[in-house]
Amino acid sequence: MGKGKILIYDFGTTAVKTVLFDENIQILDVITTELSYDYPEDRYVEFDAETYWEIAVNTAKEIITRNQCQDSLEIISIASQAETVIPVDSKGNCLRKAMVWLDTRAVKENDDLKNSIDVHSFYRITGLNDMDPIWPINKIKWLKNNEPQLYSDTAKFLLLKDYVLFKLTGEFVTDPSICSFSGYFDIGKKEWSERLLDLAELDANKLPRLEESEEIIGTLKPEVQKMFGLERPIQVMNGMLDQSGSAIGAGNIEEGSLTETTGTVLALASTIRNLDSLDLHDRVPIVCHGVADKYLALTFCQTAGILLKWFRDNFCEIEIQEAARSNEDVYDILTRKARPDSINKRLIILPHFGGATSPVVNPDASGVIFGLNLDTNKGDIVKGIMESVAFLLKENYTFLLNSGFHIDKVRSLGGGAKSPFWLQIKSDVLNREFETIESEESTSRGCAFLAGKQLGLYDDLDEICRKIKTKDCYRPDPRKVEIYEQKYRLYLDLYNSLGEVFKKSSRY
Missing domain, CATH: 3.30.420.40 (ATPase, nucleotide binding domain)
Known part of the structure; x- marks a missing residue:
């Protein structure tokens, strides 16, 4: 060898x-x-x-x-x-x-x-x-x-x-x-x-x-x-912060790049060279990049993929048993129950099961499932959870744009990037293309990129990052973009209308 x-x-x-x-x-x-x-x-x-x-x-x-x-x-x-x-x-x-x-x-x-x-x-x-x-x-x-x-x-x-x-x-x-x-x-x-x-x-x-x-x-x-x-x-x-490793592993080492990682949590990372070049409003978290002369804008939301785990563990014993019998991933079974071509316009989920952290910090916020009726089924809830994370992603993405970030491309990482269904929802909600990459384990791979440079396996990170290959590209469906824009506005209205309720309920 x-x-x-x-x-x-x-x-x-x-x-x-x-x-x-x-x-x-x-x-x-x-x-x-x-x-x-x-x-x-x-x-x-x-x-x-x-x-x-x-x-x-x-x-x-x-x-x-x-x-x-x-x-x-x-x-x-x-x-x-x-x-x-x-x-x-x-x-x-x-x-x-x-x-x-x-x-x-x-x-x-x-x-x-x-x-x-x-x-x-x-x-x-x-x-x-x-x-x-x-x-x-x-x-x-x-x-x-x-x-x-x-x-x-x-x-x-x-x-x-x-x-x-x-x-x-x-x-x-x-x-x-x-x-x-x-x-x-x-x-x-x-x-x-x-x-x-x-x-x-x-x-x-x-x-x-x-x-x-x-x-x-x-x-x-x-x-x-x-x-x-x-x-x-x-x-x-x-070595380095895991989110920095995953950014490097996805080629996010220059301004204009954005990586979104949907795992247990949701994280958005965008590379910055100059700390003084942006209108950050004291609200965009900035951390040092694993690349020595650069920084990362890193917004972080505590509950994303973990919401699907919560729903699975508490409400999906039948699907868990089915997965065990068929040797399937239980999340694949749940995703099949969601209806890809229809959008439940009334069902809105607020994903703040651990409080809201970005772009607005509100520890009093909590999770909400709104718009239930007798026709609501498990598939609707699964899709609603995915939509809620996509709306949270849009909130943070919009905030970065409003703070002066120029974003040329978005690459998706984490467990959420393995779901074509979820990626298409994100593309429709944000009305922009999403890429996935062929390489897995982007966090450890980014760290390995730096280690390989230290071994002299290549001259600079740009050289190895240029070799990262796009696996799939998800493009927005024009038929769904406007529907999701309306639903997103309702999502924001719902959150804003519950401000006092969140505050009062946190006292109990």
């Missing part, structure tokens, strides 16, 4: 994927490990951080052995979710369970932060358009307030990617794309914000050092090398 093999970990919300690429950045093998979290109290979401490392060791060992690449593996890196906090001692030992990014216990700390700095100033430093209990600045302050001895004993507060990097190399290091979601990182200066750390009364010396995503931070520790069944040192590249 040839040299230049690349191993990438993709630490997602619901699973860890360990992906092996060849020297042409083609997938050789993938191992997926499902994750389940602990919920000890309301708002608490935790996970045994050592289990992350056990998964990393076991899957690397298996994929290396299975593909006999002990002599050809050249580099390892990581793409990861951002806001999971892991306190460790000076030897990198975990001092408590990880506070997963979904954990929202730090409400008081978030309120304190809001009282100490205005949103405009916070945005100008961090690029984050609101203050949220999930940001690490609030999680770490919660630990200081509620577990003071642990805070004192902590040598470093690491994010998930940083923790696995330490276990691999012995280096305490992080990168700008991950830290863009910390709440204490200055995205313009690419350094820790003294002002925000002072306001939160946190110690900068308890944070890892900063290096760009593409930097080689070291080699595997000898004991890890042995665990992986390797007989020579392997380079480890810093």
Whole structure:
């Protein structure tokens, strides 16, 4: 087998994927490990951080052995979710369970932060358009307030990617794309914000050092090398935020590109060169790209594909049993129940089952199914959920356009990109073309693109991104565009009319 093999970990919300690429950045093998979290109290979401490392060791060992690449593996890196906090001692030992990014216990700390700095100033430093209990600045302050001895004993507060990097190399290091979601990182200066750390009364010396995503931070520790069944040192590249990885993996490295990822959540990413070139209104979240000299506008909505899972788990036992008998995907069965040629003009679903986050932040908002009647069936609800995510996509897409973004093409990623039915709805709702790409695993592939560049497999990212091939193109159906435009206006009217109801219901 040839040299230049690349191993990438993709630490997602619901699973860890360990992906092996060849020297042409083609997938050789993938191992997926499902994750389940602990919920000890309301708002608490935790996970045994050592289990992350056990998964990393076991899957690397298996994929290396299975593909006999002990002599050809050249580099390892990581793409990861951002806001999971892991306190460790000076030897990198975990001092408590990880506070997963979904954990929202730090409400008081978030309120304190809001009282100490205005949103405009916070945005100008961090690029984050609101203050949220999930940001690490609030999680770490919660630990200081509620577990003071642990805070004192902590040598470093690491994010998930940083923790696995330490276990691999012995280096305490992080990168700008991950830290863009910390709440204490200055995205313009690419350094820790003294002002925000002072306001939160946190110690900068308890944070890892900063290096760009593409930097080689070291080699595997000898004991890890042995665990992986390797007989020579392997380079480890810093790595990046998962959404940045998927953007690079889809060729989203220049202005004019937009990638939309419909997975558990909905995320829109568009590349920016100049932070001062847009009318951002303090509302478009901006993060550092995995590409060193660029940024990403990244709007993020907490509930998208997870709504279909919610509907499946609670209302579709018959379809689940049918899928088990026929060895089919239950979502394919549910999609067949939706009527492709008809649009239920009255049925409107608001997808804010976890609150609204973008383009308007409203934690009081909730999910709504409006317009039910005796003719409504499961297929209508399935299609209504897909339409609601498409409307949410249109809200964010329109907001980016109104903020000065020029978008030449839209590429769809994530589980939602596997559904032609859903992609056609999106095309009809937004009245523009949507592309999918041939390559799967765009998150780990984007990280592998940077790793391949470090190995000298190509001269620059443009070279490899030009080779990304379009798989399918979905064009709007003129017959449905106007109907969906009318339904979209009703969707907005419904949300706006429920503002006071959302506020009152949140008190109970």
